[in-house]
Amino acid sequence: MLAAMEKPGLRERKKQRTREALIDAAQALFCAHGFDATTIDQIAGSVEVSPRTFFRYFTSKEDVALALADDQITAVLEAFAAQPADLPVLTALRTAAVEVIRTYETDARFHSLQDVISVNPALTAARVERATARFAEVASLAGARMGVDPVADPRPYLVASVALCAVPTTVVAWRAAGHQAAESELTRQAFDLLSAGLDYPAGPAVAGR
Amino acid sequence: MLAAMEKPGLRERKKQRTREALIDAAQALFCAHGFDATTIDQIAGSVEVSPRTFFRYFTSKEDVALALADDQITAVLEAFAAQPADLPVLTALRTAAVEVIRTYETDARFHSLQDVISVNPALTAARVERATARFAEVASLAGARMGVDPVADPRPYLVASVALCAVPTTVVAWRAAGHQAAESELTRQAFDLLSAGLDYPAGPAVAGR
DNA sequence: GCCGATAGTGTCAGTAAGTGACACTTGGCG
């Protein structure tokens, strides 16, 4: 079960190359013309592959756009599991998330794709959908960390949903509003605010609106 | 601008009836056969209207399914604005959300539609999309309540995204996991946990996995 | 009560996503 580092055979490697090529082509086209304006025919065409074949690699147009986002979630999961066991949940999760985002932050391809996703509401929502599909995994890890049963206690689920869904969404909204701070910094900030609790008291009336 | 309670004319009323009829028909069909298995032709047909006309009332199939969800968000917005100004943000938002959900909780139609949405990932995602579109409104209200500028301070946005996106998602996940508690109760609980902060310390190792 | 502007609807033709069936090509292997 562990030994699988063998060179995977010529066929397998070709398949992998096709997959990568499709992702690259899709990203390039999405960045150039936008998500909606790009057709499957174009993506497939620019890799010299039939549209039918595209759908043998990706279940939908969204799928190819979110391939990297999926990898990112997986990476956060792994980093979360690797944190020292005595850390409070959100602290561990924050550290994991920030670590992962730091890794991607230098990747130009990642950034332009990030923009493509942020700009398109349907894509943004689809990313949340992907995240939702993995709540159970995060909740399970969080529950173990807290020493509670994630089936009996709603808190691990809440932590998972906030981390996988609210935090990235907030970051996107915040960026879209014109604040160009680094993703990792915004993420760290969001987690810290969540740690402290969100029930801010009423303040003095603010001038203007 | 205030006087608009006039009987809106025969034409307008007919339009409204068609809209309601389409929503009802769609809901019935969705509940009976599921979202994907229901076609626009069926919905339009059962109201004796052309498919083209359907798209003059709703921009998409999702749109008709989420018509009620939109109303719900609007209701929460209004209830939030109506809360006493000296309440802490999350407390006010929690009260508003619980009030609204209580209202809908007795509506059988709402419940079956809720199930239709939860069961379909694409619909769930679309609902998140709708919620995301209204972050700015909630953030603005929250900012005013906190006495801070929602453009300069990320906290109102965080509150908005958690309330509109993470909380309902958690509730759905929690229900899907088999816990049949009332929506309003789960929502209240989620808000209370958020108020207290989520950074739970590491606990003793839990038996089982 | 007639009549013209206009809102609402139907018809038709078209694009694009996504799927199933089947035939073909090509890598892996005796």
Place this chain on the structure above:
DNA sequence: CGCCAAGTGTCACTTACTGACACTATCGGC
């Protein structure tokens, strides 16, 4: 070489959704 199966292309099809244009029914003024 020649077989098997994975991978791919082709074709035909369904369905969501859109634009153009013609038709019908309401509403306003006369």
